[in-house]
Amino acid sequence: MKYQPSESILKYLLDMRNALAWSTAVALAYARTCGGIPNPIQLRGKVKPWFDSRYDYARHHVNPVCRSAVALLKSYRKNHKRLGLPQVRKLAMRIDSELFRVTKNEDGMVTVRVTLKPFNYEYMTFAPCHKKWDEYSKAGKTCELLLTDRKLCFTFILEADACKPLGKRLVASDINFQSIDSTAFSDGKLESVSCESLKRIVGIQNDFSRRRRSLQLHVRNPAKRARKLRETRGRQRNRVRDTLQKLSTKIVSANPSTTFVFENLKGIRKEEKPRSVGRVLTMCLNRWPYRMFQNMIEYKSRCRTMYVSPRGTSSQCPVCGGKLDHPAWAVSRCEICGVDYDRDRLSSLEILRRGLRLCGRPFAVSASASWQSMKDEYLYAPGAPRLGEQAEPRLPTHRIEKCTKLHISRNGFVVRANGHRWCR
Numbered sequence: 001m002k003y004q005p006s007e008s009i010l011k012y013l014l015d016m017r018n019a020l021a022w023s024t025a026v027a028l029a030y031a032r033t034c035g036g037i038p039n040p041i042q043l044r045g046k047v048k049p050w051f052d053s054r055y056d057y058a059r060h061h062v063n064p065v066c067r068s069a070v071a072l073l074k075s076y077r078k079n080h081k082r083l084g085l086p087q088v089r090k091l092a093m094r095i096d097s098e099l100f101r102v103t104k105n106e107d108g109m110v111t112v113r114v115t116l117k118p119f120n121y122e123y124m125t126f127a128p129c130h131k132k133w134d135e136y137s138k139a140g141k142t143c144e145l146l147l148t149d150r151k152l153c154f155t156f157i158l159e160a161d162a163c164k165p166l167g168k169r170l171v172a173s174d175i176n177f178q179s180i181d182s183t184a185f186s187d188g189k190l191e192s193v194s195c196e197s198l199k200r201i202v203g204i205q206n207d208f209s210r211r212r213r214s215l216q217l218h219v220r221n222p223a224k225r226a227r228k229l230r231e232t233r234g235r236q237r238n239r240v241r242d243t244l245q246k247l248s249t250k251i252v253s254a255n256p257s258t259t260f261v262f263e264n265l266k267g268i269r270k271e272e273k274p275r276s277v278g279r280v281l282t283m284c285l286n287r288w289p290y291r292m293f294q295n296m297i298e299y300k301s302r303c304r305t306m307y308v309s310p311r312g313t314s315s316q317c318p319v320c321g322g323k324l325d326h327p328a329w330a331v332s333r334c335e336i337c338g339v340d341y342d343r344d345r346l347s348s349l350e351i352l353r354r355g356l357r358l359c360g361r362p363f364a365v366s367a368s369a370s371w372q373s374m375k376d377e378y379l380y381a382p383g384a385p386r387l388g389e390q391a392e393p394r395l396p397t398h399r400i401e402k403c404t405k406l407h408i409s410r411n412g413f414v415v416r417a418n419g420h421r422w423c424r
């Protein structure tokens with residue numbers, strides 16, 4: 001919220017900036033002599049006598065000063081890889097919840113009362129123009145106020161259950177490297193199956209990994225190479241994030257009042273993998289931004305998001321409970337049902353089944369009439385090219401030692417050297 005600071009607020013902010021600079025210096029001296037950045041409580045023991053003798057503000061104000069000083073020092077160490085004295089420039093101070101009170105006036109304005117000195121209050125009035133203000137101030141309680149010379153930033157603690165209800169519909173999604181397969185469920189029956197391609201993201205990632213490879217090969221100066229690599233990583237992250245933002249906004253606005261069900265994939269990257277898992281799959285796993293996507297859906301959706309266990313989602317048949325076989329990567333064969341299912345779609349059905357069980361509405365797939373009409377959607381169709389099924393083309397990269405023969409393809413990129421190696 002924007003506001004107009006009064007004289008005494010500005011003086012308070014200036015004093016706090018000085019106090020913060022001083023406490024940071026104290027914390028740095030402590031870290032250099034005692035071998036480690038102190039925690040805020042230890043620092044408060046050192047700073048408090050000085051603070052009390054110098055300022056007549058309420059004694060609680062020393063706590064956020066010490067917390068900020070420790071945080072500043074830690075982030076300086078993280079950014080510079082060494083200890084040093086960070087400069088304090090901004091006029092900003094955190095105020096603990098016991099030192100301010102928010103009241104709503106009759107005319108719709110909101111007043112904040114901040115205790116600067118004991119029994120000496122400062123009042124700030126503003127119009128709550130943030131679109132989430134009503135939702136948050138009703139559901140949550142304020143826990144901290146960040147006071148700057150221009151803005152007031154409130155932090156709320158929300159109880160997750162109070163804030164987000166369970167949706168009427170359910171959409172279960174199986175997130176793969178190249179596509180997101182979803183099954184929608186409403187009114188006790190299966191509604192539809194859909195597939196969103198992630199080709200764009202894979203394209204961006206391939207593009208940037210190629211750029212990085214050529215930087216590693218051709219830029220000799222190590223400092224320049226490191227800088228260039230860092231830049232490409234940042235740009236790649238931004239572009240992937242942007243694509244995911246657009247995709248998640250599209251999905252959430254297409255599914256109002258819907259609870260999304262995902263697999264809880266925490267730890268899949270660290271999990272013990274069999275030796276057969278190749279370099280390419282490991283690379284795909286490491287750059288797969290599933291968690292970013294799930295987070296975006298979670299905060300954009302107005303309903304609660306659920307996570308189910310990912311164990312065995314593509315090895316148990318959701319229709320009959322039998323064991324699934326995978327004659328090919330995209331195929332799930334069930335001996336009991338006697339058919340070949342599409343692996344990704346079937347696992348989204350299994351995720352949906354688990355999500356419904358979690359809601360306390362168990363759903364028997366094979367007994368439902370909607371399953372009989374939807375069944376064909378889940379079958380594996382080898383003829384039809386599906387989105388996101390082709391493996392990315394793997395081009396071996398070799399340094400060209402001696403070119404005997406050059407062959408430039410139609411897109412002008414592929415070079416053939418020594419008669420047998422393909423080089424990019």
Ligand SMILES: [Zn+2]
Nearest residue numbers: 317320334337
């Ligand atoms: Zn089956």
